[in-house]
Amino acid sequence: MELQETVTVPTFTDLDEDAFLRDIYPQRRPAVLRGMDLGPCLEKWTAEYLTEKGGDKEVKIHVSTVPQMDFLHKNFAYKTLPFKEFVKRASEKTHCDYFLCKDESYYLRSLGEDVRKEPADLSKQFPDLAADFHIPEFFAPDQFFSSVFRISSCGLQLWTHYDVMDNLLAQVTGTKRVVLYSPQDALHLYLSGDKSEVLDIDSPDLTRFPEFVKAKRYECVLEPGDVLFIPALWFHNTLALHFGVGVNVFWRHLPADSYDKKDPYGNKDPVAAARALQALERALHTLDELPADYRDFYGRRMIQRIQKRTCSDSQSTTSTQQDSDRTSPSNHFTKPG
Ligand SMILES: O=C(O)CCC(=O)C(=O)O
Numbered sequence: 387m388e389l390q391e392t393v394t395v396p397t398f399t400d401l402d403e404d405a406f407l408r409d410i411y412p413q414r415r416p417a418v419l420r421g422m423d424l425g426p427c428l429e430k431w432t433a434e435y436l437t438e439k440g441g442d443k444e445v446k447i448h449v450s451t452v453p454q455m456d457f458l459h460k461n462f463a464y465k466t467l468p469f470k471e472f473v474k475r476a477s478e479k480t481h482c483d484y485f486l487c488k489d490e491s492y493y494l495r496s497l498g499e500d501v502r503k504e505p506a507d508l509s510k511q512f513p514d515l516a517a518d519f520h521i522p523e524f525f526a527p528d529q530f531f532s533s534v535f536r537i538s539s540c541g542l543q544l545w546t547h548y549d550v551m552d553n554l555l556a557q558v559t560g561t562k563r564v565v566l567y568s569p570q571d572a573l574h575l576y577l578s579g580d581k582s583e584v585l586d587i588d589s590p591d592l593t594r595f596p597e598f599v600k601a602k603r604y605e606c607v608l609e610p611g612d613v614l615f616i617p618a619l620w621f622h623n624t625l626a627l628h629f630g631v632g633v634n635v636f637w638r639h640l641p642a643d644s645y646d647k648k649d650p651y652g653n654k655d656p657v658a659a660a661r662a663l664q665a666l667e668r669a670l671h672t673l674d675e676l677p678a679d680y681r682d683f684y685g686r687r688m689i690q691r692i693q694k695r696t697c698s699d700s701q702s703t704t705s706t707q708q709d710s711d712r713t714s715p716s717n718h719f720t721k722p723g
């Protein structure tokens with residue numbers, strides 16, 4: 387893995403809203419924000435306190451026999467526990483009461499009241515605890531999408547994925563390593579929907595995933611009180627180095643009507659992107675009417691067309707090429723039908 391370029395995510399200390407909006411936000415690159423006022427949660431949120439305040443509220447959790455959760459082979463189970471029992475188990479190494487095995491790992495991604503319809507909102511599901519957590523005021527109230535508890539057993543690793551909202555991931559207790567990849571490296575990540583099939587990012591199987599080395603790895607370790615800005619579409623993979631409690635806040639980057647109305651998780655592609663992907667599927671289906679060698683040829687032409695038109699790293703094409711492109715009869719493909 388020495389070939390993979392690694393970059394440390396920059397850390398900014400004591401940044402105010404103006405500096406964030408002026409210097410960080412428009413860059414659309416991840417940044418660690420240190421020294422923010424997250425409220426009394428930083429001192430208060432011990433396992434004991436959470437147990438007491440969170441009480442018997444039922445939470446749906448991920449449980450797995452190994453700490454690296456694998457969405458491809460579904461090596462985890464969804465279970466339900468009272469919040470206090472979940473916190474107790476997630477904070478201990480071995481368990482007296484367990485679902486799968488004595489040293490199973492736990493992960494909570496909190497959900498809305500009506501799981502399928504409503505995004506999570508700490509102030510609704512955990513009002514007492516929400517009062518201890520101050521959301522950094524880096525966006526207008528009407529851009530708010532959700533606030534989500536992220537509580538992990540020590541060692542828990544969550545697969546590489548992207549979300550479609552802008553995100554502030556606050557680490558309240560414990561430390562967490564986060565590895566990120568740029569949306570521009572999407573072709574090197576072996577995507578299956580919003581997730582990367584490369585589960586072991588530290589020693590990937592390069593016979594299966596030879597292109598993975600080309601993806602630039604951005605890395606940081608979040609300490610209690612740190613907040614990581616994850617711009618929409620940036621891939622992230624998290625590894626809890628201790629039992630840890632975090633909260634992430636998603637907010638809309640694009641106008642509200644750009645997003646799928648039925649998306650409680652903040653990970654459905656914007657409506658225009660979803661429509662474009664569907665149109666591509668239809669186009670591929672149409673190509674199936676041709677013999678294999680024709681499909682190959684027209685498939686390559688379609689790739690070239692998409693690359694020229696959309697990829698910011700292929701802007702080196704000459705103006706002559708771009709002009710001829712615009713008038714080319716083959717550009718019916720990207721025009722709205
Ligand atoms: O650290 C975690 O629990 C994962 C966080 C995450 O995926 C997010 O904030 O979008």
Ligand SMILES: [Fe+2]
Pocket residue numbers: 547548549622
């Ligand atoms: Fe995420």
